[in-house]
Amino acid sequence: MRQLSSSEAITVARRRFFDGGVAPHGLVPENILASWRRCAESGLDAAARPVLMPMERHALSERQERHEELRRLCRPELESLYASANQAGSIVILTAADGLILDALGDAEFLTKAARVALKPGVPWSEAATGTNAIGTAIVERRAVEVRGQEHFYRPHGMLSCSASPIFDPRGAVVGVLDLSGEASIRHLHALGMVQLAVEQIEYRLFERQFPGAEIVRFQHDPELLGTPREGMVVFENHKLVAANRQALRLLGLDWNELGRTRYDDLFASALPRPGDTVGMRCQTGELLHARREASTRVSVPVRQPRAKPARNAVSVFAPEIAQAIERHVRLLDADIPTLLQGETGTGKERVARELHRRSARATGPFVAVNCAALPEGLIEAELFGYQAGAFTGARKEGAAGLLRDADGGVLFLDELGDMPLTLQSRFLRVLQEREVTPLGGGRPCAVDIAVIAATHQDLTLAVAAGTFRADLYYRIAQATMCLPALRDHASVIATIRAMWLAIDGDEAGVRLSDDLVEHMASLPWPGNLRQLVGVLRSMMVMADAGRVLGIVDLPAELRAPVQSRPAAVPTEGRLDIIEQQAIDQAIAQCRGNVAAAARRLGISRSTIYRKLER
Numbered sequence: 356m357r358q359l360s361s362s363e364a365i366t367v368a369r370r371r372f373f374d375g376g377v378a379p380h381g382l383v384p385e386n387i388l389a390s391w392r393r394c395a396e397s398g399l400d401a402a403a404r405p406v407l408m409p410m411e412r413h414a415l416s417e418r419q420e421r422h423e424e425l426r427r428l429c430r431p432e433l434e435s436l437y438a439s440a441n442q443a444g445s446i447v448i449l450t451a452a453d454g455l456i457l458d459a460l461g462d463a464e465f466l467t468k469a470a471r472v473a474l475k476p477g478v479p480w481s482e483a484a485t486g487t488n489a490i491g492t493a494i495v496e497r498r499a500v501e502v503r504g505q506e507h508f509y510r511p512h513g514m515l516s517c518s519a520s521p522i523f524d525p526r527g528a529v530v531g532v533l534d535l536s537g538e539a540s541i542r543h544l545h546a547l548g549m550v551q552l553a554v555e556q557i558e559y560r561l562f563e564r565q566f567p568g569a570e571i572v573r574f575q576h577d578p579e580l581l582g583t584p585r586e587g588m589v590v591f592e593n594h595k596l597v598a599a600n601r602q603a604l605r606l607l608g609l610d611w612n613e614l615g616r617t618r619y620d621d622l623f624a625s626a627l628p629r630p631g632d633t634v635g636m637r638c639q640t641g642e643l644l645h646a647r648r649e650a651s652t653r654v655s656v657p658v659r660q661p662r663a664k665p666a667r668n669a670v671s672v673f674a675p676e677i678a679q680a681i682e683r684h685v686r687l688l689d690a691d692i693p694t695l696l697q698g699e700t701g702t703g704k705e706r707v708a709r710e711l712h713r714r715s716a717r718a719t720g721p722f723v724a725v726n727c728a729a730l731p732e733g734l735i736e737a738e739l740f741g742y743q744a745g746a747f748t749g750a751r752k753e754g755a756a757g758l759l760r761d762a763d764g765g766v767l768f769l770d771e772l773g774d775m776p777l778t779l780q781s782r783f784l785r786v787l788q789e790r791e792v793t794p795l796g797g798g799r800p801c802a803v804d805i806a807v808i809a810a811t812h813q814d815l816t817l818a819v820a821a822g823t824f825r826a827d828l829y830y831r832i833a834q835a836t837m838c839l840p841a842l843r844d845h846a847s848v849i850a851t852i853r854a855m856w857l858a859i860d861g862d863e864a865g866v867r868l869s870d871d872l873v874e875h876m877a878s879l880p881w882p883g884n885l886r887q888l889v890g891v892l893r894s895m896m897v898m899a900d901a902g903r904v905l906g907i908v909d910l911p912a913e914l915r916a917p918v919q920s921r922p923a924a925v926p927t928e929g930r931l932d933i934i935e936q937q938a939i940d941q942a943i944a945q946c947r948g949n950v951a952a953a954a955r956r957l958g959i960s961r962s963t964i965y966r967k968l969e970r
């Protein structure tokens with residue numbers, strides 16, 4: 356007999372199950388069949404149209420805020436999956452533990468199609484509400500699941516092909532679901548594998564975060580995999596196993612139910628390794644594992660972030676070419692090779708630096724940002740190196756550790772490196788060479804373990820030639836450089852504008868950008884780059900009512916006119932705010948993106964320029 360094609364098989368299976376009430380074993384995967392049964396038994400009707408209403412915008416914002424920690428934790432993976440999803444015409448989705456979609460990003464066209472079947476933020480994709488689907492079924496089955504085309508319970512969802520994996524916390528609770536969805540008509544090879552790999556990374560960081568300072572025992576068959584997300588991790592309290600990651604459960608042949616019951620002696624025949632040691636450990640099964648016990652010495656260091664920005668709108672998205680560069684630089688950072696980020700103001704240097712940190716092996720360590728241009732010269736030394744009690748007038752009684760020591764175990768981000776005073780440059784170079792810090796006013800040098808990312812809008816080679824920047828420090832820090840393109844030079848300015856709109860939740864607010872508007876925006880010069888773009892998008896979003904499609908008329912007046920091929924002279928007539936904006940744009944362009952220089956030229960402060968660019 357001729358074998359049925361997969362589309363024929365699913366058609367027959369649906370007919371037998373939904374019309375004939377017969378279980379079509381062999382025609383669909385057994386887990387899909389089990390899910391159809393659960394849905395039918397709970398009263399869902401596959402012949403009906405699913406009614407899936409998104410929750411109100413404010414209620415969704417509240418849920419998103421409640422899950423901010425999860426969203427932040429998953430952001431690196433969401434963004435890297437977003438880059439590939441975007442190319443493959445699919446979307447990546449993060450949901451809460453109950454299947455409520457919190458974030459959806461990816462290919463704009465498919466996002467619109469998916470939204471038509473309610474695959475969008477604010478809609479619950481639990482099995483009980485939405486029938487068989489990858490997100491809901493993965494939650495029920497507590498494992499990664501793929502649901503293709505008409506395997507979905509409801510027919511309209513047959514246009515989707517979805518792969519989802521639950522995200523487990525170290526005690527076995529599902530805290531969310533990561534999903535990749537695309538057109539059912541396209542084969543999405545490796546989608547499930549990509550999702551599983553991403554979840555492995557997320558769970559790895561979640562583990563570290565939930566047990567800061569705890570004694571984590573890490574093990575693997577292959578010692579090379581220790582220290583990677585592939586290692587098993589467990590925590591014992593009073594000799595009882597209280598937490599584990601999925602790798603550990605696999606390696607030890609356990610399931611989540613054993614947490615809280617299994618004792619150390621039930622698992623291992625060897626004694627616990629001494630803190631810090633890597634040893635061979637024999638399991639009760641006779642198997643040998645390489646294990647390391649992490650001493651609980653990690654002190655949580657308060658992260659000082661002089662340029663801390665509000666959590667709101669802190670989602671970063673990266674153009675594919677930048678995402679690729681980030682990938683490479685994470686590896687360099689992990690090998691302790693400093694990175695120098697170059698780019699005009701607002702091109703996202705600090706965002707990239709934070710992303711590098713978030714993805715690096717130092718992700719659980721601090722990220723300390725120092726703006727070399729913002730600290731007064733007299734204070735910057737004390738701020739960086741710390742000081743002994745009473746080192747100078749005005750010093751705190753108890754002294755201060757300094758930002759370099761605050762960054763121990765993490766990343767030090769030196770913004771506006773070109774503005775670092777020369778005297779400080781030599782001291783700083785010594786720290787990089789000797790990896791220790793001596794506080795002002797004397798005292799013993801303290802060892803520091805920091806990775807350095809620096810940023811500048813200047814051409815530092817010119818500063819070196821002019822003698823205002825030390826050549827040896829330049830070569831030390833600029834071992835790897837990443838140039839962030841001005842917005843106008845992005846490979847696809849249109850794609851960047853659309854991605855930024857999603858990043859600020861524009862679509863979720865029910866407001867859309869018309870093609871005309873996006874094309875016009877893509878032709879503008881954007882001297883303030885992404886900062887200016889995000890500022891403009893945000894103000895348009897705030898002003899628009901839900902359901903609106905924005906056009907060129909919705910832009911601030913100074914951005915509505917078509918671009919002139921040569922920079923126009925600053926007009927002397929017209930609305931004051933527009934004249935002001937144009938003067939700022941011109942000054943920044945004339946100073947090649949150097950905001951400090953533009954501010955000096957205009958006789959206003961840098962922060963005033965930033966405020967006006969974000970307006």
Ligand SMILES: Nc1ncnc2c1ncn2[C@@H]1O[C@H](COP(=O)(O)OP(=O)(O)OP(=O)(O)O)[C@@H](O)[C@H]1O
Nearest residue numbers: 670671672673700701702703704705706885886889
């Ligand atoms: N990758 C990104 N995703 C989302 N928003 C971004 C991104 N990069 C930049 N932005 C927006 O631009 C603003 C400025 O970014 P950032 O501070 O990283 O730029 P910068 O190059 O360090 O600027 P400067 O050199 O002037 O300090 C951010 O607050 C954000 O609104």
